[in-house]
Amino acid sequence: QKEVEQDPGPLSVPEGAIVSLNCTYSNSAFQYFMWYRQYSRKGPELLMYTYSSGNKEDGRFTAQVDKSSKYISLFIRDSQPSDSATYLCAMSDSSNTGKLIFGQGTTLQVKP
Amino acid sequence: DAGITQSPRHKVTETGTPVTLRCHQTENHRYMYWYRQDPGHGLRLIHYSYGVKDTDKGEVSDGYSVSRSKTEDFLLTLESATSSQTSVYFCAISGTSGRALEQFFGPGTRLTVL
Numbered sequence: 627q628k629e630v631e632q633d634p635g636p637l638s639v640p641e642g643a644i645v646s647l648n649c650t651y652s653n654s655a656f657q658y659f660m661w662y663r664q665y666s667r668k669g670p671e672l673l674m675y676t677y678s679s680g681n682k683e684d685g686r687f688t689a690q691v692d693k694s695s696k697y698i699s700l701f702i703r704d705s706q707p708s709d710s711a712t713y714l715c716a717m718s719d720s721s722n723t724g725k726l727i728f729g730q731g732t733t734l735q736v737k738p
Numbered sequence: 739d740a741g742i743t744q745s746p747r748h749k750v751t752e753t754g755t756p757v758t759l760r761c762h763q764t765e766n767h768r769y770m771y772w773y774r775q776d777p778g779h780g781l782r783l784i785h786y787s788y789g790v791k792d793t794d795k796g797e798v799s800d801g802y803s804v805s806r807s808k809t810e811d812f813l814l815t816l817e818s819a820t821s822s823q824t825s826v827y828f829c830a831i832s833g834t835s836g837r838a839l840e841q842f843f844g845p846g847t848r849l850t851v852l
Contacts, residue, residue, distance in 0.1 A: 632780070634778070670828070714781065723786075724769050724832050724838030726781075727797075730778055
């Protein structure tokens with residue numbers, strides 16, 4: 627069983643929809659949670675960074691962490707065609723080494 | 739891509755040949771990483787460096803070696819390439835301890851081993 631599980635999709639939604647992307651994990655030592663966005667044939671870029679449990683909002687993006695359930699989510703409001711990409715969750719138990727464990731990524735398509 | 743370049747961007751090679759991939763940064767960041775990305779596996783850490791001549795293994799280090807003789811360059815070597823090493827390789831950098839998780843990625847190198 628992988629340490630981090632993420633549904634690969636693809637997920638297809640109409641423009642303007644609310645998108646929910648999720649990851650589950652098994653390692654209770656994870657404290658740092660990230661979401662990366664990756665456009666086709668590009669490197670990933672950091673979208674959201676959260677520590678421990680709770681919510682974090684940045685524009686149309688909201689990241690949620692539920693450590694009791696070992697479950698994290700990324701919500702995208704008012705989705706746009708430019709949001710079409712692969713979204714990768716990543717986690718770590720330490721902020722000092724940079725050793726991240728990634729989910730396999732969910733491919734999202736937002737249709738105009 | 740945050741001042742990170744990777745070379746070559748594409749490479750096709752044959753089984754058994756040595757291959758070296760180069761990551762070059764202009765940000766003077768301390769930490770550098772090599773990942774591979776494969777369908778169904780996401781990104782997996784191969785090796786990382788926390789300073790010049792200081793490196794450590796990641797989760798999929800077998801068959802790979804690295805070297806960092808200058809802050810700006812991090813080399814990944816496949817001593818004898820195998821078909822299982824066909825992948826897209828990404829280099830990443832981050833600035834400081836405590837912020838090592840905020841990584842910036844390069845554009846990737848697509849490697850095919852025939």
